[in-house]
Amino acid sequence: MNNPPVLTHVQDGIGTITLNRPEARNALSKDMRQGIAAAVVQMRDDESVQAVIITGAGGAFCSGGDVIQMVQSNESGLPWRERIRALHQWFPELVNLQKPVIAAVDGPAFxxxxxxxxxxxxxxxxxxxQFCAVFGRIGLIPDLGAMQLLPRIVGQQRAKELVFTARTLGAAEARELGIVYEIHEDGPALQTAAQALATRFKVASTPAIGMAKTIMNQAFELDARAMSELEAYAQTMCRGSEYHQRAVQRFRDKQPLLFDWDRPAK
Known part of the structure; x- marks a missing residue:
C-alpha cells in the first residue's frame, strides 16, 4: 500500500501538513494537490489548531510540478487551463488561512x-x-500565485529578475531578499525551530491574528479608505472578544500579559 502523498497531524494546538513523496522530492502529483486542498480545509475548520506548519519529507520541501506526469498527460488547450484554474480553488485558502502559517523549507522549494x-x-x-522560480527553464511562466506573491516580498524589479532568469537562490540570499525569516540547521533542528515558533502563537488571539492577516493580505489591492473600513470592523469584533476582556483585566490587575512576544514563556 502506498503512503499518502500528504500527511496531517494535530497536537497541542499545532497543525502540521507534510508533503510526503520523498522519492519524487515531493513533486506535486494530482493526488498531492488534492491532499493539500483537503489538509488546508482540515486546518481551517479545526478550532483547536492555532498555528500551522507546512513542510516536506525526506530532505526536500517541494520540487514543483511533477514533470513526468505532465509529459505523460495528454491534456492541452482548455483542459490544461482548467487544470491550472483548479489549483486556485485551494491555493487562496492556504494564502488566507486565518491562522499563522509557517513553512519549514529543507532542501529545494522549486x-x-x-x-x-x-x-x-x-x-x-x-x-x-534552495528556492527557484524554475518555470522558465522549460518555457513556462510561474503559476500557483507566484507572480502575485513574489513581487510583494522582493519588489517588482527583483521578482522579474528571479522569474526571467529562473536562477536558484540559496538560503542566505533568500533571507537577504526578505523571503526567508530565519535560517536553521538542516533536518530535525529546522523542524524544532518551526515547532517553537508555532508554539509561541498558542497564547495569542487566533481570531485577532486571522483578521489582521486577512486585512493585510488586501493591502496591495484596496485603497486607504477601504482598508480603514475593514480595520474599524475588525477592531470592533476584537474588542468584543472574550480574549480581549481577559487580557485587559490581567493588565488592570498587574498580572503578566496573556501574550507577550518579548517575554516568552519558559
Whole structure:
C-alpha cells in the first residue's frame, strides 16, 4: 500500500501538513494537490489548531510540478487551463488561512513548491534550502500565485529578475531578499525551530491574528479608505472578544500579559 502523498497531524494546538513523496522530492502529483486542498480545509475548520506548519519529507520541501506526469498527460488547450484554474480553488485558502502559517523549507522549494512556501506567513529555511522560480527553464511562466506573491516580498524589479532568469537562490540570499525569516540547521533542528515558533502563537488571539492577516493580505489591492473600513470592523469584533476582556483585566490587575512576544514563556 502506498503512503499518502500528504500527511496531517494535530497536537497541542499545532497543525502540521507534510508533503510526503520523498522519492519524487515531493513533486506535486494530482493526488498531492488534492491532499493539500483537503489538509488546508482540515486546518481551517479545526478550532483547536492555532498555528500551522507546512513542510516536506525526506530532505526536500517541494520540487514543483511533477514533470513526468505532465509529459505523460495528454491534456492541452482548455483542459490544461482548467487544470491550472483548479489549483486556485485551494491555493487562496492556504494564502488566507486565518491562522499563522509557517513553512519549514529543507532542501529545494522549486516552481510550485516555491509558491507554496511564499503562501506562508513565515519561511524558516535550513542551510541547504534552495528556492527557484524554475518555470522558465522549460518555457513556462510561474503559476500557483507566484507572480502575485513574489513581487510583494522582493519588489517588482527583483521578482522579474528571479522569474526571467529562473536562477536558484540559496538560503542566505533568500533571507537577504526578505523571503526567508530565519535560517536553521538542516533536518530535525529546522523542524524544532518551526515547532517553537508555532508554539509561541498558542497564547495569542487566533481570531485577532486571522483578521489582521486577512486585512493585510488586501493591502496591495484596496485603497486607504477601504482598508480603514475593514480595520474599524475588525477592531470592533476584537474588542468584543472574550480574549480581549481577559487580557485587559490581567493588565488592570498587574498580572503578566496573556501574550507577550518579548517575554516568552519558559
Amino acid at each position: 516552481g510550485a513548491g516555491f509558491s507554496i512556501a511564499l503562501a506562508a506567513d513565515f519561511i524558516l529555511a535550513s542551510k541547504r534550502a
